[in-house]
Each structure stands twice: as structure tokens, then as C-alpha cells.
Amino acid sequence: MSLRSQLALAVGKSSQWFLKTFTKGGSSLPGKLALKIDPDILDMIAKDYEVVVVTGTNGKTLTTALTVNILKQAYDNVLTNTTGANMLQGIVSTFLSAKTHQKGKKFAVLEIDEASLAKVTSYFKPSLFLFTNIFRDQMDRYGEIYTTYQMILDGAAKAPEAVILANGDLPIFNSKETSNPRVYYGFDHEPDEEVTPHSNTDGLLCPKCHHILQYKMITYSNQGKYYCPHCGFKRPELTYQLTKLKGMDHTYSEFEIDGESYRIEVGGLYNVYNALAATAVGSYYQVSPEKIRQGLSSDQKVFGRQEVIHVGDKECTLVLVKNPVGLNQVIDMVALAPQPFQLVHLLNANYADGIDVSWIWDGDYEKFAHMAIPHVIAGGERSEEIALRLKVAGLEGNHFKEIKEIPKVVEAIKELPSGRVFILATYTAVLQLRKELAAQGYIDGGM
Structure with a gap:
């Protein structure tokens, strides 16, 4: 191992220890520092x-x-x-x-x-x-x-x-x-x-x-x-x-x-x-x-992948959605659950989500109209678009709310009837929701 590689390794590991110990973060910075010192460090380690x-x-x-x-x-x-x-x-x-x-x-x-x-x-x-x-x-x-x-x-x-x-x-x-x-x-x-x-x-x-x-x-x-x-x-x-x-x-x-x-x-x-x-x-x-x-057989749920979070007496299942094929499979999965249940859909359009939200019109939301869903909440930064899509799908007749801000969405979830809630959300909306739920003590951490 060259002296440069040894230095890159030492700086990377020490910065990683410091960030994990004192900030509970730093997933990429140690690697960035190591690469700065030795651009070929990955091949070595x-x-x-x-x-x-x-x-x-x-x-x-x-x-x-x-x-x-x-x-x-x-x-x-x-x-x-x-x-x-x-x-x-x-x-x-x-x-x-x-x-x-x-x-x-x-x-x-x-x-x-x-x-x-x-x-x-x-x-x-x-x-x-x-x-x-x-x-x-x-x-x-x-x-x-x-x-x-x-x-x-x-x-x-x-x-x-x-x-x-x-x-x-x-x-x-x-x-x-x-x-x-x-x-x-x-x-x-x-x-x-x-x-x-x-x-x-x-x-x-x-x-x-x-x-x-x-x-x-x-x-x-x-x-x-x-x-x-x-x-x-x-x-x-x-x-x-x-x-x-x-x-x-x-x-x-x-x-x-x-x-x-x-x-x-x-x-x-x-x-x-x-x-x-x-x-x-x-x-x-x-x-x-x-x-x-x-x-x-592990029952450990992965971030946003049918993750179950209890908010008071509500059993909330959080599912990431990001494109038409994945969305349609999620809708088919939700259809297997006992009914009635409540539906929350959060739509953001940041870089990590994809800034074009036209994909929601290729999703088969109309299937929801044939399920027993008494309450619907459309939220997120692009709440207007997802609210319109759900209404066109035939869900407007239910107890329908459009709420842009995530903290207000959480408060509205608390007011839903007890039982099962499915929350469909794009990537950054999942992050925002989990951060708010962590701040209110419903989950540990924000990731």
C-alpha cells in the first residue's frame, strides 16, 4: 500500500469515526475526503x-x-x-x-x-x-x-x-x-x-x-x-x-x-x-x-418498503412509489388487504423523485374506486396534481382532503378513524414524512 493510500485510508476512517460518534451522519463525506487524497483508493480497499x-x-x-x-x-x-x-x-x-x-x-x-x-x-x-x-x-x-x-x-x-x-x-x-x-x-x-x-x-x-x-x-x-x-x-x-x-x-x-x-x-x-x-x-x-x-424470513422492513408505523391507533403502511409499473404493483398489493382502509398519497417532484410527475396518469388509480376507502388525503409539494388524479379516478366522493404540508398531513392522519392506513409517497416525501414522525416520537431517527 502506497503512502498516499495509507493517508487516504487514515483520513477516511478517522473522519467516519468522528461523524458517527458526534453527528450520527456522514455517509459520503469520509469517502469524498479519501478520494481527494487518493483517487484510486476504491480499487485498493x-x-x-x-x-x-x-x-x-x-x-x-x-x-x-x-x-x-x-x-x-x-x-x-x-x-x-x-x-x-x-x-x-x-x-x-x-x-x-x-x-x-x-x-x-x-x-x-x-x-x-x-x-x-x-x-x-x-x-x-x-x-x-x-x-x-x-x-x-x-x-x-x-x-x-x-x-x-x-x-x-x-x-x-x-x-x-x-x-x-x-x-x-x-x-x-x-x-x-x-x-x-x-x-x-x-x-x-x-x-x-x-x-x-x-x-x-x-x-x-x-x-x-x-x-x-x-x-x-x-x-x-x-x-x-x-x-x-x-x-x-x-x-x-x-x-x-x-x-x-x-x-x-x-x-x-x-x-x-x-x-x-x-x-x-x-x-x-x-x-x-x-x-x-x-x-x-x-x-x-x-x-x-x-x-x-x-x-x-427476516421481518425487518426496509425504508419505505411496506414499513409499518403506528400513529396512535392507526396502523400506517408506508410504501414508496415512483413510476407507473411500480405504482400499479403497489395498488395490486393494497387490494389484497382487508377493507375498509384509509388512503394517503404524497407527491413531490424534486430531483430524487423525478421532476416530471406526468407518470401518475399512467397509473391505474381507477382500481381504488372499487375498494372501500372512506377517507383520502392528497398531500406533498405537488398535492394539486395528485389530488386531481385521484378525483379523476373516482375518489372525490369520499371524505377527501388536499393538504400540502407534511406536518398537517400527520395531524390529519391522527384524526382518521382507527384501523389501517396505506401511505403512498415519492422518495423525498417519504423522507419528509419520516422526519416529521421521528420528531413526534413515532419512529426512531429520520432515516
């Missing part, structure tokens, strides 16, 4: 790790958490960027937090933003890339789905020996040749039957000949057992397969993967995909089915 990178539009955070839980059942040393700091300095800070003189195989499971991947892989070489999905999301930042896919391919190409473990049910992940070897996971739980995707579905053109794809099974959106009758393009062979859906409501899911039974303590088909992806990583690293079961 990450060289002894099996690095698993999780990227894609939806499901990164929960998939990362489940993967970490699974690997921890079999390996003692597993790092992850739990604060969500997935830019370069945040990744460096993650490695700086590792204990020194660790023995045994070491893993780092890193959630990395699609647009940041190529920048990060310029500094270190992952062992495995996990691609969850690509859907239309924050078009002001990412562009169309093919632009986003090229971003993550450019990142993976900088580590050509790393394996890509991709969602085989999504046509885009089979649309281009890669220098990286690829293996796939997906659903194979139903007999073949010709099915037609919803008319408002992205990504239905064959990437080879541009004819419309057909399906023998669809899970949701354009995911499933696809094929092109014109040129023969089709879903690749799956290495890791979900073979049975056994049961699911808004709080849990039970299923079989390659004949083994598993359960997760969150509901929704989209979360089964997350569990399948994490299980595939565990299987790739020879973690036994029993230990995978233990890893998946």
Missing part, C-alpha cells in the same frame, strides 16, 4: 471482496437487503451501503466502514443507481452484476428504457469477466449481446397459454425485428415468457426458476424456487421477483436452501 452490484429501476433496495441477509447466513463478512449512498464517495465510505483484519471470504453487496454504474465501475471491478428490471422512470434523468439499459451495459462492460445475473422475463435484458457472461432467473409457475399484455405496456416490440412480442405467460407489465412469432426471438433459458406461487396477501408471500419452499414477510408479486433475484445470488454462491430460507 475493494480488491479482496466479492462485489455484487444490484442495479435496475425497481426493487434495488429490498433485493440488496435480502441478498445481504442470505449471504450473512453462510459468510461472516458482508458489507453493504445501507444508507443508500450509491455514488462513488458513498461506495468508498461503505468499504471504509469495514472492520480491519477480517478472516474468511468477504462480500460487498452494493445498490448502485443505473446512471452511476459506469462511473463507479471505472474504479473497481465487481464479481457479479444483478439486473432487476428496467421500466420507464424519471425520464428527465434517465430517458427511455433503452437509454437506461445502455447505461448499465456500459457499466458492466468495464468488468467484462463479471457475470450478469439478469431477470430473464424482461425482453430488454436479452436484446443485446454482451462481453459479460449471462445467466437468468425468472418465473416458470404456470402452463403455457397464449395471453395478451395490457394495451398501455412499454417494451412490447421485438428488439430484433420490431414486430409485436407475444406471450405464453405474463407476470406483470411486459415480463413473462415472451416470444416473437416473426423472427424466433424468445425468452432465454432460466438457470433459477420460480416454480410455484403458493400464497400471498399484503403482508407475506410464499413460493417455490427450483422446488424449494420460501417465504418473505412482505406482500406483492413485485417483491416475489426481489426475493427470486436475491435467492438466485445465494444459489450462485452455493448458499444452501435452508440458509436462504433463514435469510428471506
Whole structure:
């Protein structure tokens, strides 16, 4: 290790200790300081790790958490960027937090933003890339789905020996040749039957000949057992397969993967995909089915992912929403809950949310009109837009309130009838709400 690297390491670790001890923060600053001293510090501190990178539009955070839980059942040393700091300095800070003189195989499971991947892989070489999905999301930042896919391919190409473990049910992940070897996971739980995707579905053109794809099974959106009758393009062979859906409501899911039974303590088909992806990583690293079961069974809720918060006699389930496909899956998950329940929807449009809120008009909010929802609150910085969307969906006849300020939203939640409340919120609205709930003593901390 060079003198520069030693100095960067010392400054990074000491600043991290100081910030954690005296400010309870500083997820990125230690990495920023270390990089200032030695721009190549990441390559040095990450060289002894099996690095698993999780990227894609939806499901990164929960998939990362489940993967970490699974690997921890079999390996003692597993790092992850739990604060969500997935830019370069945040990744460096993650490695700086590792204990020194660790023995045994070491893993780092890193959630990395699609647009940041190529920048990060310029500094270190992952062992495995996990691609969850690509859907239309924050078009002001990412562009169309093919632009986003090229971003993550450019990142993976900088580590050509790393394996890509991709969602085989999504046509885009089979649309281009890669220098990286690829293996796939997906659903194979139903007999073949010709099915037609919803008319408002992205990504239905064959990437080879541009004819419309057909399906023998669809899970949701354009995911499933696809094929092109014109040129023969089709879903690749799956290495890791979900073979049975056994049961699911808004709080849990039970299923079989390659004949083994598993359960997760969150509901929704989209979360089964997350569990399948994490299980595939565990299987790739020879973690036994029993230990995978233990890893998946954790009831620890991830930030904003069906997190349950009690506000007085209200059981509030907080769910992050950010794009049409994810939103529609959340609506389907909510529909599995006993009714009646109350609905709160918070919409912000900051950079981290995506400044274009037109995506709410592609969400199937009309399904809410067929549920027993006595009270509705539309809030957040763009409360006018979400209020209008919910009214157009048919929810205006309920006890409807539009409240922009988050503290006033919390007060309105307290006044709702006792029982279940579902809170749908964009990213910065989740942060603001959790900060207010922490200030009032309903949760610990603001993150």
C-alpha cells in the first residue's frame, strides 16, 4: 500500500469515526475526503471482496437487503451501503466502514443507481452484476428504457469477466449481446397459454425485428415468457426458476424456487421477483436452501418498503412509489388487504423523485374506486396534481382532503378513524414524512 493510500485510508476512517460518534451522519463525506487524497483508493480497499452490484429501476433496495441477509447466513463478512449512498464517495465510505483484519471470504453487496454504474465501475471491478428490471422512470434523468439499459451495459462492460445475473422475463435484458457472461432467473409457475399484455405496456416490440412480442405467460407489465412469432426471438433459458406461487396477501408471500419452499414477510408479486433475484445470488454462491430460507424470513422492513408505523391507533403502511409499473404493483398489493382502509398519497417532484410527475396518469388509480376507502388525503409539494388524479379516478366522493404540508398531513392522519392506513409517497416525501414522525416520537431517527 502506497503512502498516499495509507493517508487516504487514515483520513477516511478517522473522519467516519468522528461523524458517527458526534453527528450520527456522514455517509459520503469520509469517502469524498479519501478520494481527494487518493483517487484510486476504491480499487485498493475493494480488491479482496466479492462485489455484487444490484442495479435496475425497481426493487434495488429490498433485493440488496435480502441478498445481504442470505449471504450473512453462510459468510461472516458482508458489507453493504445501507444508507443508500450509491455514488462513488458513498461506495468508498461503505468499504471504509469495514472492520480491519477480517478472516474468511468477504462480500460487498452494493445498490448502485443505473446512471452511476459506469462511473463507479471505472474504479473497481465487481464479481457479479444483478439486473432487476428496467421500466420507464424519471425520464428527465434517465430517458427511455433503452437509454437506461445502455447505461448499465456500459457499466458492466468495464468488468467484462463479471457475470450478469439478469431477470430473464424482461425482453430488454436479452436484446443485446454482451462481453459479460449471462445467466437468468425468472418465473416458470404456470402452463403455457397464449395471453395478451395490457394495451398501455412499454417494451412490447421485438428488439430484433420490431414486430409485436407475444406471450405464453405474463407476470406483470411486459415480463413473462415472451416470444416473437416473426423472427424466433424468445425468452432465454432460466438457470433459477420460480416454480410455484403458493400464497400471498399484503403482508407475506410464499413460493417455490427450483422446488424449494420460501417465504418473505412482505406482500406483492413485485417483491416475489426481489426475493427470486436475491435467492438466485445465494444459489450462485452455493448458499444452501435452508440458509436462504433463514435469510428471506427476516421481518425487518426496509425504508419505505411496506414499513409499518403506528400513529396512535392507526396502523400506517408506508410504501414508496415512483413510476407507473411500480405504482400499479403497489395498488395490486393494497387490494389484497382487508377493507375498509384509509388512503394517503404524497407527491413531490424534486430531483430524487423525478421532476416530471406526468407518470401518475399512467397509473391505474381507477382500481381504488372499487375498494372501500372512506377517507383520502392528497398531500406533498405537488398535492394539486395528485389530488386531481385521484378525483379523476373516482375518489372525490369520499371524505377527501388536499393538504400540502407534511406536518398537517400527520395531524390529519391522527384524526382518521382507527384501523389501517396505506401511505403512498415519492422518495423525498417519504423522507419528509419520516422526519416529521421521528420528531413526534413515532419512529426512531429520520432515516
